[in-house]
Amino acid sequence: MIIDFHAHIQPGADHGCKNLDMSHNQLLLASQSEVEVVVSVSHFYPLKEELESYLQRQTKAKAELLSLCESNPKLPKVMIGTEVTLCSGLDKMDGLERLCIEGTNCILIEMPFTKWDNKLIETLDSIKYELDLNPILAHVDRYDPKEIEALFSLDIPGQINFYSLLPLFGRKRLLNWINGGHISAIGSDIHDLEPGYKGFDKALKIIGKENISAIMEKSGRLLNL
Numbered sequence: 303m304i305i306d307f308h309a310h311i312q313p314g315a316d317h318g319c320k321n322l323d324m325s326h327n328q329l330l331l332a333s334q335s336e337v338e339v340v341v342s343v344s345h346f347y348p349l350k351e352e353l354e355s356y357l358q359r360q361t362k363a364k365a366e367l368l369s370l371c372e373s374n375p376k377l378p379k380v381m382i383g384t385e386v387t388l389c390s391g392l393d394k395m396d397g398l399e400r401l402c403i404e405g406t407n408c409i410l411i412e413m414p415f416t417k418w419d420n421k422l423i424e425t426l427d428s429i430k431y432e433l434d435l436n437p438i439l440a441h442v443d444r445y446d447p448k449e450i451e452a453l454f455s456l457d458i459p460g461q462i463n464f465y466s467l468l469p470l471f472g473r474k475r476l477l478n479w480i481n482g483g484h485i486s487a488i489g490s491d492i493h494d495l496e497p498g499y500k501g502f503d504k505a506l507k508i509i510g511k512e513n514i515s516a517i518m519e520k521s522g523r524l525l526n527l
């Protein structure tokens with residue numbers, strides 16, 4: 303089973319998908335790439351928005367998306383989640399567990415693109431070991447490898463955006479992470495229709511059959527599939 307663990311297809315929920323028609327076309331593209339499950343996330347920036355207002359917007363988008371899927375049973379299965387940008391103290395936010403991917407205790411965490419301090423890392427550690435949630439690091443291919451490897455050593459797995467495997471530059475490092483068992487998910491991080499899933503099949507080939515089935519098994523376990 304091929305799972306896209308990171309796709310912005312919730313209509314109007316963030317700066318990704320604009321409307322339901324786009325959601326439909328995004329899911330058609332996923333389906334053409336033989337994706338069977340799409341984890342549909344929208345961005346939540348805890349320093350910019352209250353949780354309740356975010357959840358209201360997400361609930362509306364979710365209802366639209368699920369009714370689209372009900373009337374088009376050939377589309378991939380959609381699971382609703384959130385891409386949560388980590389900030390210090392996020393572990394103390396009431397209701398953080400409501401941002402987990404539906405039906406799971408798995409939460410997609412986007413590390414900030416600013417310098418990480420100890421407090422930030424302690425927050426991540428607390429989300430995993432105090433709150434007993436299951437964080438997975440979004441698009442680990444986009445950060446300083448040394449900093450990401452320090453998070454792997456806390457036993458926190460990563461998600462890779464597939465297109466980062468296409469250029470030769472940096473590929474070896476990503477394959478080392480995959481071979482080392484640190485990667486539990488592959489995502490498109492699709493925000494609109496372009497470039498969509500172009501190169502997805504090539505990226506899967508680069509990762510290799512055995513690694514793909516190991517990664518998809520881990521994704522499936524995280525999603526309770």
Ligand SMILES: [Fe+2]
Nearest residue numbers: 308310385491
């Ligand atoms: Fe994203």
